[in-house]
Amino acid sequence: MKSLGIGLIGTGYMGKCHALAWNAVAPTFGDIARPRLVHLGEVNESVARKKAEELGFARASGDWRAVIADPEVDVVSITTPNEFHAEMAIAALEAGKHIWCEKPMATSEADARAMLEAARRSGKVAALGYNYIQNPAIGHLKALLEEGAIGAINHVRLEMDEDFMADGAVPFGWKSDRRSGYGALDDFAVHPLSLLTTLLGPVARVVTDMAKPFAERPLAEGGSRAVETHDIANVLLRLASGVSGILLVNRSAWGRKGRIALQIFGSEGSILYDQERMNELQLYQARGPVAEQGFRTILTGTAHPPYDRFIPAPGHGLGFNDLKVIEARELIRRIGGEPAHLVEFETGIGIERTVHAMARAFETGGWVDVGS
Numbered sequence: 001m002k003s004l005g006i007g008l009i010g011t012g013y014m015g016k017c018h019a020l021a022w023n024a025v026a027p028t029f030g031d032i033a034r035p036r037l038v039h040l041g042e043v044n045e046s047v048a049r050k051k052a053e054e055l056g057f058a059r060a061s062g063d064w065r066a067v068i069a070d071p072e073v074d075v076v077s078i079t080t081p082n083e084f085h086a087e088m089a090i091a092a093l094e095a096g097k098h099i100w101c102e103k104p105m106a107t108s109e110a111d112a113r114a115m116l117e118a119a120r121r122s123g124k125v126a127a128l129g130y131n132y133i134q135n136p137a138i139g140h141l142k143a144l145l146e147e148g149a150i151g152a153i154n155h156v157r158l159e160m161d162e163d164f165m166a167d168g169a170v171p172f173g174w175k176s177d178r179r180s181g182y183g184a185l186d187d188f189a190v191h192p193l194s195l196l197t198t199l200l201g202p203v204a205r206v207v208t209d210m211a212k213p214f215a216e217r218p219l220a221e222g223g224s225r226a227v228e229t230h231d232i233a234n235v236l237l238r239l240a241s242g243v244s245g246i247l248l249v250n251r252s253a254w255g256r257k258g259r260i261a262l263q264i265f266g267s268e269g270s271i272l273y274d275q276e277r278m279n280e281l282q283l284y285q286a287r288g289p290v291a292e293q294g295f296r297t298i299l300t301g302t303a304h305p306p307y308d309r310f311i312p313a314p315g316h317g318l319g320f321n322d323l324k325v326i327e328a329r330e331l332i333r334r335i336g337g338e339p340a341h342l343v344e345f346e347t348g349i350g351i352e353r354t355v356h357a358m359a360r361a362f363e364t365g366g367w368v369d370v371g372s
């Protein structure tokens with residue numbers, strides 16, 4: 001397969017992560033052509049030029065449409081704030097580009113559906129940035145579930161917590177603006193939902209409570225502005241499979257830095273995972289002498305692919321950015337027509353529907369069907 005030309009729109013936290021992944025994917029895996037970093041778009045020319053030099057892109061523009069119009073660009077990474085995803089993704093698909101769009105898909109269900117329709121019309125690959133499913137530890141967790149290591153699954157608990165909004169002095173930014181979505185639901189809940197969808201299938205019904213720890217946040221230019229999103233959400237779930245579950249998300253949880261905790265309970269054991277310790281699984285199997293039963297730690301290593309592509313020694317640990325490198329490799333495989341492990345728009349729309357059902361459940365105060 002020929003080398004892909006890459007466009008990147010946005011160069012913040014996730015933009016840099018995508019750029020690092022595009023730079024690292026060929027040397028890490030050794031079986032694909034090195035992508036060409038062609039064109040980077042930012043809010044203005046000077047930021048774009050500075051970032052293009054730092055991240056290794058040949059061309060820079062202060063207008064994202066120039067990235068999409070570039071004939072040498074085959075794939076566009078969209079890493080801008082949520083409110084821009086729909087317009088940029090649809091324009092890129094209509095220009096005949098594959099896309100790798102950060103989560104959430106969009107800020108409304110209608111926009112997410114329009115994105116899915118655009119992807120179907122274009123026939124191009126439309127992947128979402130659900131990097132956590134790429135962790136070799138999660139791959140092994142899935143294998144354990146499939147081989148029946150903990151029996152029949154009956155309950156799941158999901159949590160995602162960070163503390164970047166925990167200080168009331170954090171200024172009002174795009175994450176407190178309703179145009180970015182509901183808050184912790186589409187910023188955070190979508191991530192554990194991507195894991196849940198991959199491991200145990202879709203959610204059927206939900207009931208939700210949400211909270212705002214701060215009614216207002218200071219403005220950089222002085223004064224304050226009312227917070228329009230909810231940093232905390234608590235959701236009861238019922239999966240389509242019948243399994244019961246709970247999802248708790250909080251962007252204002254002091255001390256939690258990157259927690260995505262899964263607890264999966266079965267008829268013969270349990271499995272625990274926490275993203276803050278992303279190279280470990282805890283497995284409890286209710287077998288053998290009772291006096292010797294307990295959780296045991298499985299440390300990921302070369303027996304958990306594709307860990308071996310990064311490091312030949314077990315137990316040394318992958319990091320967050322490595323998950324994006326794996327995701328980039330899956331995307332390249334998918335574009336080349338090979339089987340790939342990705343959340344594409346066809347599956348991602350289910351995560352969007354679930355989040356919007358959660359928001360409706362908060363408004364109505366009762367159980368809501370996710371629908372299809």
Ligand SMILES: NC(=O)c1ccc[n+]([C@@H]2O[C@H](COP(=O)([O-])OP(=O)(O)OC[C@H]3O[C@@H](n4cnc5c(N)ncnc54)[C@H](O)[C@@H]3O)[C@@H](O)[C@H]2O)c1
Pocket residue numbers: 009010011012013014015041042043064079080081082084102103104129130131187
């Ligand atoms: N997959 C993950 O683990 C993960 C983690 C964090 C954020 N995200 C997602 O990534 C997206 C970006 O979040 P972030 O934290 O990187 O934000 P950020 O604020 O750090 O970066 C956003 C970037 O987009 C640029 N930008 C804004 N408007 C633009 C426009 N019109 N044209 C070109 N560039 C523009 C900004 O200048 C900035 O560089 C969000 O959708 C977020 O949900 C995903």
